[in-house]
Amino acid sequence: MGSYEETKLQLFLEWLKLNGVELRGCNIKYSDFNKGLGVYSSHGVADGIPLVVPLNLAITPMRVLQDPILGPECSAMYEDGDVDDRLLILLFLTFEYKRKNSSWKPYLDILPTSFGSPLWFSDDELLELKGTTLFKATELQKKSLRSLYDEKVKNLVKKLLVLDGDLQSEVSFNDFLWANSIFWTRALSIPLPRASVFPQVQEEQQNYMDGDNGKKNEVESNADGVNSYLVQEETVWVEGLVPGIDFCNHDLKAAATWEVDGTGAATGVPLSMYLLSVEEAHHQIGEEISISYGNKGNEELLYLYGFVTDNNPDDYIMIHYPAEAIKDVPSSETKLQLLGAHKAEMRCLLSKSLLDRGFFSNKEETDDKGEGTGVPDYSWSGQRKTPSYLKKLVFPEEFLTCLRTIAMREDEIFVVTSLLQGVNTYSHACYYGERQPSDLEVRAAIWEACGDSGALQLLVDLLNTRMMDLEEGSGTEDSDTQLLEKYAYCKTTEDTKSNSIDKKQELSRNKWASIVYRRGQKQLTRQFLKEAEHALQLALSEGN
Incomplete structure (x- = not known):
């Protein structure tokens, strides 16, 4: 230093x-x-x-709204919904960063000016993420931030600087990008007493307690029946630095x-x-x-904070069925109605920890069937038997039901429709009125009609597509491993000076983090694909 x-x-x-x-x-x-x-x-x-x-x-939204320069300019925009809590803090950081005589200068001067998040990657470094979720997410985020800067930030911060007596300083997109990165890498969710967040509430309560009612020492309730002392003690979570x-x-x-x-x-x-x-x-x-x-x-660590953890135990992959693709499947309108009826989950988060109870886990089995997995707890007719692989199935039931619905054949749709019509017939006979089937009933009817094989085949296809995208963008998992073994020394130093290492072999921190992240995505995709393929084989053999 x-x-x-x-x-x-x-x-x-x-x-x-x-x-x-x-x-x-x-x-x-x-x-x-x-x-x-x-x-x-x-x-x-x-x-x-x-x-x-x-x-x-x-540095909280309340501080910004109480600031003698920013407060008057931002309050009306905040009340109208033109700026939210986070943007208030970004405006504050951008403005104070550009001020020549900011009282925050000792703090702002010590903050980092470079970041490891993909927003700051060079074009060459960003290509290391091609095929991953972060590649598209970074492009979209940068486009969104640029639009926000052009539409709301640039002119406002320039106006604030003029009000502060600075007629020369110019604001750039990188200044705003810096403020955005400072916020996301350093902000905390702070639990504060409600009265400190909304001081007018405390003032109104004090005025009431000091009024002419002669009950200053008694515990009173407000119009909503909420104890006024309790309102003061209520906790409000606020983001800030x-x-x-x-x-x-x-x-x-x-x-x-x-x-x-x-x-x-x-x-x-x-x-x-x-x-x-x-x-x-x-x-x-x-x-x-x-x-x-x-x-x-x-994925989250790199996106928000600019670093990764090798062999991260909390790693995950996101799998989703693209909503725009449903219109191209047979009987799309009926399927869309069913997806709405059981509040379908079109995507799911598959965390590494799920594999601990999968088909290929070395851990001992437990008696519970795991959280959020398995088929519905009952069958309409009892003809479709509970699968033998139920306890080992690592994929969330809500997502599987979505895939079952999309994969259904015409004859299976007819069975589902008949079963659900039976709910209304029974309801009418018993209660002289109709009711809509519950989410659970819709899911049970879909499973009764088509079982798991169609959904698992679709899941295998989704995972295969994801793996192909990842490998097309950056090669195989093995090639990533070879790169990490070859360039492991670059994890801890900015510039290796050792004469024993060829300079051409140096790898930037951003590239190293990208390889660690994408290799983890490939590893998990491969492992969950193996789980899905095995589950599909069992489902087919059991007639599910």
Whole structure:
């Protein structure tokens, strides 16, 4: 870390102190090229609270609306729905980033200016994602952000700068892109007391309690029957940036969690956010204090935060049947009606953990049949028997019902229609009126009519198509593995200086992350394809 960066860091640490932030048992310092800055233990703290940040320092939508410059310009737009909570924060960041004399300068100067998310990939790096969900998602996101910038951000921020007395500064799309990346890589969902989010509620309640009713000390209820004290204590979740805590890096085995102290009972600082060391963690001096960003697969980690985890246990693939393709299948109108009747799920998330109870798992069987899988609990006539493979089927029932509906033959549609008409006939006989079949009844009728084989064949086709798209874009899973073995050294350094390694072999961090992500997608697609093919063989052999 150079002297210039060290100076900026010291100014930032002084800024934190001036704003009431307490580094009780930690320091913020440079980690490495991939992580940037991080929070590190400096000495032990008896209560396990190494860092406390007053929430009046947090960048939240309320702060933006109360800002003397942004507030008047944004309030009307916010009330009309022209800007939402997130855009308010993006406007704030873009504006303060361009201001010459911003009071936020020590914080903004220390924030990263480059990111590993696909939005910042070069054209060459983006091609590494071809065939993946992220490739198209990144193109769409960049187009959407460009439109948002042109329509709402550019002129407004320029106007705000003029109001601030700056007639020369120009705003660029990259400034807005920077603000967007800062928000998505650092924002937290903060649980705040309702009265701090909507101060007018607290003011109205206080006026009521101080009124002429002579009941200042009694607990009153408002017009909706809600206790006024309870309204004050109600929690509202707000997205925002919390300087200091936002420098904690991610780890699956987090060393700390973050908590909000509304009363000051835990920290002595009312309405603050603090780090709390987990019981298992015994921080050594100089050890990094990490938090968990949640159980996220590499697709989400790369898209939002710009990094991946090799062999991520929370990895997943998304499978969907394209809605526009239904119009080309036989009896599409009838099938669309049935899909609506059972509230069809046109897509499903297949997480790696599902494979733990699949056909090829080495783990011991459990007596439960798993969550969200299997056929309906009963058969209309009892003629279609429960499949023997039910407990091993890893695919969600809601998605399988969708595929059953799309794959149905004409004669199977007739059976479903007859069964559902029977529901209305029975209803009329018993209650002298008709009722619509329930979701469960529609799903059961569809399974009774066609079983699993058609749906599983369609699922095999979808997974095969997905695998072909992935391999056409970037080669096979084996070729990705060979690349990662060859370029493994590039994971931790920006520029390898070793003379023993040919310079032509260097691989950028973005390319390395792309290969890790796409290889994981290929691995899971192959494994779920194997599950689907085996289930299809069993279904055909059992007449399902």
